[in-house]
Amino acid sequence: MEEKKFKPFIPADRILPEITPVSIVLGILLAVLFGAANAYLGLRVGMTISASIPAAVISMGIIRIIMKRDSILENNMVQTIGSAGESLAAGAIFTLPALFMWAKESNAISKPSFWVIATVSLCAAILGLIFMVPLRSALIVEEHGVLPFPEGTACAEVLLAGEEGGEKSKLVFSGLGISTLYKFIADGIKLFPSEIDWSIKSIGSGFGADILPSLAGVGFICGKKISAYLFAGGILGWFVAIPLINLFGGTIQIAPAKVPVNELGVWGVWSNYIRYVGAGAVATGGIISLIKSLPTIIKTFKKAVGGFGHKEATEERTNRDLSTKFLLILALIIVVVIWLLPAIPVGLLGALIIVLFGFFFATVSSRMVGIVGSSNNPVSGMTIATLIIATALLKSTGHTGVAGMISAICIGTIICIIACMAGDISQDLKTGYIVGATPKNQQIGELIGSVAAALAIGGIMFLLDKAWGFGSKELPAPQATLMKLVVEGVMGGNLPWGLVITGAGIGIAIEVIGIPVLPVAVGLYLPIHLSTPIFIGGLLRAWFDKKGEAGKEAGENGVLFGSGLIAGEGLMGIILALLAIIPVSKGVSVLSTIDMGGKLGNAGGLIFFIALMALFYVFSKKKIKK
Template sequence: MSDNRNLDDAVNGIDPATNDNGVAGLPENAFRELAADEQYHPVMHPARDYREVTPYSVGMGLLLAVIFSAAAAYLGLRVGQVFEAAIPIAIIAVGLSSALGKKDALGQNVIIQSIGACSGVIVAGAIFTLPALYILQAKYPDIAVNFFEIFLSSLFGGILGILFFIPFRKYFVKDMHGKYPFPEATATTQVLVSGEGKGEKSGSQAKTLIIASLIGGIYDYVLATFKWWAENVTSIASEWGTALAAKTKLVFSVNTGAALLGLGYIVGLKYAFVIFAGSIFVWWIIIPLMGTYGAPEIASMEPGAIFSDYARLIGIGGIAMAGVIGIVKSWSIIAQAIGLAARELKGKSSDIKEVRWQLDISMKHIVYLIAIALIAVLAFFYFGVIHTFWQALVAWLVVVVIAFLFTTVAANAIAIVGSNPVSGMTLMTLIIASAIFVAIGLKGTSGIVAAMVIGGVVCTALSMAGGFVTDLKIGYWL
């Protein structure tokens, strides 16, 4: 066994004298760019077998996925933002392994985190589009919400998001090592590593999360039960605020719920201010200007109505343009991935021998799997949604092109800021899809349902791609 390990280490460029216990802290070069002749060595020793996929890790991962899916769906539908579940699930996994006395649990904790973190990813892909079908039922009674349409749109979107991103793995995870900060993956990795051999620290992290949950629950209970203060504090609750809104359309408001306060803490001060700046621009600049200098019918509207009918569309346009700019910036990455796939399909491959923990699935296999998935999506559109083949084919082309192009935008956003602008890219998808559907004669309720289901596929694909790049980076480090 020792000889085999040493031989394996020699092949993979690992010094067998290091990592005697199979697990060490993150190497010094984990977060910086590598020199030309330098190689990153993962925390888990490549020559050692670890317990990873076990009944405990899979079962606990699924349980946490269910719990955090419910929490993410509630928060997303309530405030339009979905929290990233990877970090709290990693803390729980480390705390549980410490409480249960599990040794060398890092591999299992990675699996728990990987499965559990899919909760927020899939929820984000579904809640921004599919609930609209239920809302539209009030206006169009002939719209029937089919469970299998919702289920299959999320399923196929998740599969496409994974398969479309695999060709980009090497670029984002390895080639850009030290250049992209990967804030969420960094925090999650450090939490997972901190649990190895440091039971008190890992247990204290889980304790902190439990205490924070209790504080949030008690806070919201007091708020909802005793009404000591309003959940939405707004200036129009006072006479001077109502008069100000009537004259200038200027409104001040803040949500004091625990979920939104916690969300601001999670995303951090910088990006909380980015969101705040967007709100200020719309509510304190755009709406007052439109209400003061706009057409008479706009000036007679309340600030909330101006936002719903006019100002919100400006934000959607800004998000859509950001998506276009993201595609343009990522075009070289897209071309590189397509070129790699084309070379492998022609039987050509790189002469550089990769160490075995950097081996990718054969691009031929990925292309075959993508082809199977795309055929299944086309069949779903034709038999389950649209029922006219050429219209289903057009819808299929829209999904394929947009999902593939936006995959790099989603991954790039996660790698840089740790937040996936999936809602904005989905809005752009709905705008493009709706325009195309009207052009090909797919109108009315059938067109609405088709646009929403197709938007759900694209939204889930982009969300899954963003979550997948985090998982792959964690795997690269560990």
């Protein structure tokens, strides 16, 4: 069998340092850094990126070059701990901001406390680990060579090319520095607007772009195909749907808008109609993805259930997991905490729903990332399906109104984080399987990273909310807004089903012609201003991909530089949030005193973005010394 033939890079009988003070401290720092960066990115554009490869590269640059330490397993532990931050952040910011938005809309609701966010996030992250452990043998070992696990395999290749680590880490840090400076100029001193926009009155619509480094980086990492699907969704919304609504709406008032269509403007039409159509398409895409994966899901689910009953293999270091007894006790404690803790108002029914859906979607997520990678994992679809079912069940059992909606979001948050964590952990375990790490040590590393990220995410969310507020132009929180709309619509029975069903129909039509629904649906749901720069980044990646083997190194370099761009913008976003809440005088913040009001205008923004893309090209083409 394939798994018996495979020989890891570090044999099972060889012992190297893994969990060390250096790997723990550096891993925690990267977990917080990439957790903060992904939180900002997700709240700004509704997408997050995997941190495993940039974390591994940064680790190698610091450990091998600066500290002169030489253990591939120690480097692997750093990326294992570090990547936990971005996956936990992704699950949290896709859902929890809904609670902040409800608190602003009603005096009857208070914002969740720091400890509520930390507790919910930590419980979910640990459940994701518990549910993933019995899947390791089935997915990582038995199907080695069958499931590619793209990010996990790529991260292993980076670690194995250790002699290049110091040089390659410079690409990440270069991207981080350039992006930090660019973000400060655009959104700090506001020399030029970070969002350029043009009105097209002849068709009753508009066009524009958020000319930010992170979006170009996302597009390059995703590649041309996915970024083109996103852009196609944006075209469908802004050059088909919005013009049609303006053409036929005229002076008619159409719910949910409270004024006639011709008084809404382009953004009003998008807010009142297009995002509901997009929500229907996103939900349909997620459900279709789940239905298509049912055979493999059932197969994996059966293996996972059986995995809890197997005895731990202790004879080989590379096949040791955390004990089943420990995991079951830990799972029981977490379920009791979720059930009894007043801060997590889900009750016994909610706790049971979480266990059932959590284990199911952990298997779905782990299998999906093994096939299509973390970037294409339909976590949004899983969360929407959970929210619809959970809200309906809560409503039918008398848990209605505000309390019922809060419970539904808490359930959805935990499921979302479970799915994100399970997918990330499976990629990390795949990396470890290839390089010869100890699975048990990696699982302990995931626990360490989860605790650090859970404590950090609450502070990050409060900081960003105080600086700009969720749902604002600076932080639209598109995924959380979508989850909020779904819960409100199901609980209140006032969801504009005509628009949602229209989106579902579009999703089905896209599936019929053989195009992946989710990326197109997400592009339809988001403003075209976000998908435009993503598409430009994807076009740059396509340029290198056309060069064949000659462009392969440039593509790899670009992924590292793009990861730095994303991390740098996220880091500067946190710094700007701090400047926005530090007062100079009453009602005046540090950030407002350096505001130049976009003096260079759209033209200046275009020039800066072109310069950024030129730098992207130059650094991608840079030759790395072997």
